[in-house]
Amino acid sequence: xxxxxxxxxxxxxxxxxxxxxxxxxxxxxxxxxxxxxxxxxxxxxxxxxxxxxxxxxxxxxxxxxxxxxxxxxxxxxxxxxxxxxxxxxxxxxxxxxxxxxxxxxxxxxxxxxxxxxxxxxxxxxxxxxxxxxxxxxxxxxxxxxxxxxxxxxxxxxxxxxxxxxxxxxxxxxxxxxxxxxxxxxxxxxxxxxxxxxxxxxxxxxxxxxxxxxxxxxxxxxxxxxxxxxxxxxxxxxxxxxxxxxxxxxxxxxxxxxxxxxxxxxxxxxxxxxxxxxxxxxxxxxxxxxxxxxxxxxxxxxxxxxxxxxxxxxxxxxxxxxxxxxxxxxxxxxxxxxxxxxxxxxxxxxxxxxxxxxxxxxxxxxxxxxxxxxxxxxxxxxxxxxxxxxxxxxxxxxxxxx
Amino acid sequence: xxxxxxxxxxxxxxxxxxxxxxxxxxxxxxxxxxxxxxxxxxxxxxxxxxxxxxxxxxxxxxxxxxxxxxxxxxxxxxxxxxxxxxxxxxxxxxxxxxxxxxxxxxxxxxxxxxxxxxxxxxxxxxxxxxxxxxxxxxxxxxxxxxxxxxxxxxxxxxxxxxxxxxxxxxxxxxxxxxxxxxxxxxxxxxxxxxxxxxxxxxxxxxxxxxxxxxxxxxxxxxxxxxxxxxxxxxxxxxxxxxxxxxxxxxxxxxxxxxxxxxxxxxxxxxxxxxxxxxxxxxxxxxxxxxxxxxxxxxxxxxxxxxxxxxxxxxxxxxxxxxxxxxxxxxxxxxxxxxxxxxxxxxxxxxxxxxxxxxxxxxxxxxxxxxxxxxxxxxxxxxxxxxxxxxxxxxxxxxxxxxxxxxxxxxxxxxxxxxxxxxxxxxxxxxxxxxxxxxxxxxxxxxxxxxxxxxxxxxxxxxxxxxxxxxxxxxxxxxxxxxxxxxxxxxxxxxxxxxxxxxxxxxxxxxxxxxxxxxxxxxxxxxxxxxxxxxxxxxxxxxx
Numbered sequence: 001x002x003x004x005x006x007x008x009x010x011x012x013x014x015x016x017x018x019x020x021x022x023x024x025x026x027x028x029x030x031x032x033x034x035x036x037x038x039x040x041x042x043x044x045x046x047x048x049x050x051x052x053x054x055x056x057x058x059x060x061x062x063x064x065x066x067x068x069x070x071x072x073x074x075x076x077x078x079x080x081x082x083x084x085x086x087x088x089x090x091x092x093x094x095x096x097x098x099x100x101x102x103x104x105x106x107x108x109x110x111x112x113x114x115x116x117x118x119x120x121x122x123x124x125x126x127x128x129x130x131x132x133x134x135x136x137x138x139x140x141x142x143x144x145x146x147x148x149x150x151x152x153x154x155x156x157x158x159x160x161x162x163x164x165x166x167x168x169x170x171x172x173x174x175x176x177x178x179x180x181x182x183x184x185x186x187x188x189x190x191x192x193x194x195x196x197x198x199x200x201x202x203x204x205x206x207x208x209x210x211x212x213x214x215x216x217x218x219x220x221x222x223x224x225x226x227x228x229x230x231x232x233x234x235x236x237x238x239x240x241x242x243x244x245x246x247x248x249x250x251x252x253x254x255x256x257x258x259x260x261x262x263x264x265x266x267x268x269x270x271x272x273x274x275x276x277x278x279x280x281x282x283x284x285x286x287x288x289x290x291x292x293x294x295x296x297x298x299x300x301x302x303x304x305x306x307x308x309x310x311x312x313x314x315x316x317x318x319x320x321x322x323x324x325x326x327x328x329x330x331x332x333x334x335x336x337x338x339x340x341x342x343x344x345x346x347x348x349x350x351x352x353x354x355x356x357x358x359x360x361x362x363x364x365x366x367x368x369x370x371x372x373x374x375x376x377x378x379x380x381x382x383x384x385x386x387x388x389x390x391x392x393x394x395x396x397x398x399x400x401x
Numbered sequence: 402x403x404x405x406x407x408x409x410x411x412x413x414x415x416x417x418x419x420x421x422x423x424x425x426x427x428x429x430x431x432x433x434x435x436x437x438x439x440x441x442x443x444x445x446x447x448x449x450x451x452x453x454x455x456x457x458x459x460x461x462x463x464x465x466x467x468x469x470x471x472x473x474x475x476x477x478x479x480x481x482x483x484x485x486x487x488x489x490x491x492x493x494x495x496x497x498x499x500x501x502x503x504x505x506x507x508x509x510x511x512x513x514x515x516x517x518x519x520x521x522x523x524x525x526x527x528x529x530x531x532x533x534x535x536x537x538x539x540x541x542x543x544x545x546x547x548x549x550x551x552x553x554x555x556x557x558x559x560x561x562x563x564x565x566x567x568x569x570x571x572x573x574x575x576x577x578x579x580x581x582x583x584x585x586x587x588x589x590x591x592x593x594x595x596x597x598x599x600x601x602x603x604x605x606x607x608x609x610x611x612x613x614x615x616x617x618x619x620x621x622x623x624x625x626x627x628x629x630x631x632x633x634x635x636x637x638x639x640x641x642x643x644x645x646x647x648x649x650x651x652x653x654x655x656x657x658x659x660x661x662x663x664x665x666x667x668x669x670x671x672x673x674x675x676x677x678x679x680x681x682x683x684x685x686x687x688x689x690x691x692x693x694x695x696x697x698x699x700x701x702x703x704x705x706x707x708x709x710x711x712x713x714x715x716x717x718x719x720x721x722x723x724x725x726x727x728x729x730x731x732x733x734x735x736x737x738x739x740x741x742x743x744x745x746x747x748x749x750x751x752x753x754x755x756x757x758x759x760x761x762x763x764x765x766x767x768x769x770x771x772x773x774x775x776x777x778x779x780x781x782x783x784x785x786x787x788x789x790x791x792x793x794x795x796x797x798x799x800x801x802x803x804x805x806x807x808x809x810x811x812x813x814x815x816x817x818x819x820x821x822x823x824x825x826x827x828x829x830x831x832x833x834x835x836x837x838x839x840x841x842x843x844x845x846x847x848x849x850x851x852x853x854x855x856x857x858x859x860x861x862x863x864x865x866x867x868x869x870x871x872x873x874x875x876x877x878x879x880x881x882x883x884x885x886x887x888x889x890x891x892x893x894x895x896x897x898x899x900x901x902x903x904x905x906x907x908x909x910x911x912x913x914x915x916x917x918x919x920x921x922x923x924x925x926x927x928x929x930x931x932x933x934x935x936x937x938x939x940x941x942x943x944x
Contacts, residue, residue, distance in 0.1 A: 283738035
C-alpha cells in the first residue's frame with residue numbers, strides 16, 4: 001500500500017451528504033437535495049456490447065444537440081438530417097462520392113489509431129498527408145519516371161514515394177521523442193505547418209502551371225483507376241469516382257489489424273501503450289518502437305495523401321485536404337482505435353463532409369462533428385465509472401439505489 | 402518492554418486524534434489510532450512503509466476523511482473537508498512531493514492560496530517579508546528565484562515558509578529527510594528547532610530511527626495501522642526498543658525446508674554503486690554472491706537501496722561502478738532483454754506499475770517475457786491460440802482465480818495478480834530469481850502459496866535473492882540473511898537464523914550498526930549524517 005496516493009477511495013461523492021462523525025460541520029456539508037448522485041469506479045469489466053452501445057448513444061445524443069442548434073439557426077432538424085442522409089447515401093452516385101471522401105479518412109484514421117495505441121499522440125497526420133501527396137507528385141513532376149510509363153509501374157512507385165515521404169515526416173518527431181523526449185504533440189503539430197508550406201513552395205515556385213498556384217495535371221497513366229473508367233464494359237459505373245485508393249485503404253485496415261492483434265510487434269505496441277514501465281521491465285526497446293510506430297503512422301497518412309492526389313485531384317495544389325489529418329484523430333477515437341470500426345466511422349464522416357456542400361450554413365456538419373467528438377470523449381467516463389443515485393440521509397453509504 | 406503511556410493532560414492540546422479509522426479497498430490503513438500533540442514539541446510518527454503514518458496525517462491535513470474517530474484541535478472537535486479547512490485551523494502539511502509551481506518565484510508560490518494581496522501584487526513588499534521570515538527560522542532562500550532553479554532542500558524550505566505564512570501552528574513533515582542530502586538534513590533540524598522555540602508544534606513522519614532519536618521529543622509508533630507505542634518520551638527509550646516496536650515480530654509458522662546445498666555461484670555482485678531516481682547515491686559498494694539452490698534474504702527498512710539493487714541486477718538501472726555477473730557472464734549495464742534471456746527473473750515490488758500491464762488480459766501478461774520465442778512466436782507472427790492455451794494452463798497450475806484468461810489483470814485481487822506474475826516469472830525455469838516483497842499486502846493463505854512456489858524453485862536449483870521487510874518471511878525462507886542500510890551491506894547472518902539474538906542483531910543493522918566478525922559496531926563516524934550520539938553501543942539486554 002502506498003499511503004501517499006491521492007484518494008484511492010472507493011467512492012467519489014459529489015455533494016457532501018455524509019454526516020460528519022463528530023463535531024460541528026462548517027456549513028458546506030449539508031445538502032438540500034433529497035438525492036445525491038454518486039460515482040463508483042467499475043470493478044467489473046463491462047459486457048462486450050457496452051462500449052458499442054455507449055458510442056452509439058453518444059452519437060445519438062450529439063445528433064440531438066445538433067438538432068437543437070439547427071432549430072435555433074431557423075432550420076428544421078428532421079429535414080436537415082434527412083437531407084444529409086440523402087445527400088450522402090441517397091443514390092449510387094452520391095454514395096460513391098461518400099466513399100471517395102471516406103478513403104483518405106480510413107487511412108489517416110488508421111495512422112492515428114496505430115500511434116494512439118502506443119499513446120503516441122501523433123497530431124501530424126495532416127502534415128504527413130501533405131508530404132505523402134508531395135512524394136507521389138514528385139514522381140511525376142520531378143520527374144522520377146517519364147510521362148509515358150505504364151500505370152503498372154507508375155502507381156506502385158508513386159505509392160512507394162508517398163509512403164516514404166510520410167514515414168520521413170513521422171520519423172522526425174519519433175526520433176526526437178525517442179532520443180530527446182521532445183513532446184510529440186508539439187513537434188507533429190508544428191511539422192504540419194512546415195509540410196503545408198513546403199508544398200506551397202513547390203506549387204508557387206517550382207511546379208507552377210503557367211503561373212497558377214497548382215502543378216500541371218498528371219498524365220492519365222499516373223491516375224488511380226476509378227469505377228467510371230470501366231463504364232464501357234459496365235454502364236452502371238458511369239460517373240462513379242470511387243477509385244483504387246479504397247482498395248488500398250481496406251488492405252491497410254487488414255494489415256494494421258494483423259499488426260495489432262496477430263504480430264509480435266503489435267503485442268509490443270499494446271504493452272508499451274498500456275504500461276511503458278512494465279514494457280521496459282519485460283525487456284522491450286521503447287525508443288526503437290517509438291520511432292517505428294511514428295514512421296508507420298506517417299506512412300499510412302502519406303499513403304492517404306498519395307491516394308488523394310492520384311485518385312481525386314490529379315495535380316499538386318494547395319487545397320488538397322479539408323483537414324483530413326485532424327479528422328483522423330476524431331475517427332480514431334470514435335472507432336476506439338479498432339481498425340475495422342475505422343471504416344464505418346470514416347464513411348459516416350465522409351458523409352458529413354459531403355453534406356457540407358448541401359447544407360447551409362455549411363458549418364453545420366462541422367459543428368455536428370465537433371459535438372460528436374465532445375459527447376464521445378465524455379462518454380468514455382461511463383466506461384470507467386458507474387453512476388448511481390441514492391437517497392440522502394438514508395442508512396449507511398455504499399448501498400445502491 | 403511496555404513503554405509508559407503518557408497521560409498528562411495539562412494544557413491545551415494543539416492536536417488530539419482519537420480512535421481514527423481509515424480504510425482503503427482491501428486494507429485497514431488506520432485501525433483506531435490515537436495520537437496527541439503538545440504545544441512546542443516535535444512529535445515523531447514512526448513506522449515502516451505502509452504502516453499508515455501518511456494516511457493518518459493526510460486525515461489530519463484534510464486530504465482524506467476518516468471513517469471513524471474524532472479530531473480535536475485546541476480541544477475543540479473539528480471536521481475538515483479539504484486541506485484549506487485544515488490550514489485555517491492552523492495545520493499545515495509539507496508533503497513528500499512538493500506542491501509548488503516550478504515556473505513561478507518563491508514569493509509567488511508562497512502567496513498562492515493566500516487571500517492577502519487582493520488585486521495588486523506588491524511583490525517587492527512580499528519579497529522582503531519572505532526573506533525576513535526565512536531569516537528568522539534559519540532558512541535562506543532567494544525570494545525572487547524561480548522554484549525550478551532551487552535544490553530539493555530549498556524547495557522544501559519554500560513549502561515550510563508557505564505553511565508559516567499561512568499561519569500554521571502545527572506543521573506536519575512527511576518524511577522530510579528522504580529527499581535531502583546530509584548537510585541539508587542538519588539545516589532542516591536547526592530550522593525545526595527554531596520553530597519549536599517559537600511555540601510551533603511539529604509532527605515528524607519518518608521510518609529512520611536515528612533521525613527520530615536525534616530530533617524528536619516524543620514518538621508514536623505505528624505498525625500495520627495500529628499504534629504500538631503512543632506518545633512515548635524519547636528519554637530512556639533505546640533504539641532497539643523502537644526498532645522492535647516498528648518492525649514487530651509475529652509467530653513464525655515453519656515451512657518444510659530441505660537443508661541447503663548451495664552449488665556454483667549464479668549471481669555475483671562486485672563493489673556495485675548506483676544512484677536513485679533523484680541522483681543521490683543509493684548503492685555504495687555492494688558485493689555478494691547468490692549460489693544455485695539457496696535463498697539469500699536481504700533485510701532492511703524500505704528505501705535503503707533494495708529496489709535499486711534489484712534494478713541494477715536486471716539492467717533497469719545504470720550501475721555507476723562495479724560489476725554484475727550472471728552464470729559467469731558479465732551483465733553490467735546490459736539491456737534488460739539480455740538478463741531475461743540469460744535466465745533471470747524478477748518479481749518486482751510494484752505489482753501494478755512495473756510487474757503487470759493493468760488493462761491487458763491475463764494472457765497478455767503471462768507471455769510478457771516469453772512472447773519472443775516459439776511456441777508463442779513464429780517469426781513475426783504471434784500464435785494467439787497457443788498463447789491462450791499456455792495462459793490457460795498457467796491459470797490452472799498457479800490457481801489464478803479469474804473469470805477467464807481474457808480478464809484484464811487490473812480486475813484481479815492482489816494475491817491473484819501476484820500469482821500471474823509468479824506464473825510468468827517462474828514458468829520460464831529461471832536460474833536466478835530476484836523477488837522483492839513478494840508477499841506484501843497478501844493474506845495469509847496467499848503468502849503461504851507464494852512461499853511454497855519460491856521454495857520449489859530453490860529445490861529445482863534456482864538461486865534466489867529475497868528482498869523483504871518482514872523478518873518472519875526472511876527467517877522462514879532464507880538460508881542466510883544480508884542486511885542493507887543506506888546502500889551498504891551491514892553484515893550477514895548464517896547458520897541457525899531464527900534466534901532472538903539474531904532478531905536483535907538484524908534490527909540494529911537495519912538501523913545502521915555494522916556487524917563485523919560476529920560483533921556489532923555502532924557506526925559513529927558517518928560524515929555529516931545526523932546520527933545522534935549517546936545511544937547505547939552494541940547489544941542491550943532486554944527483560
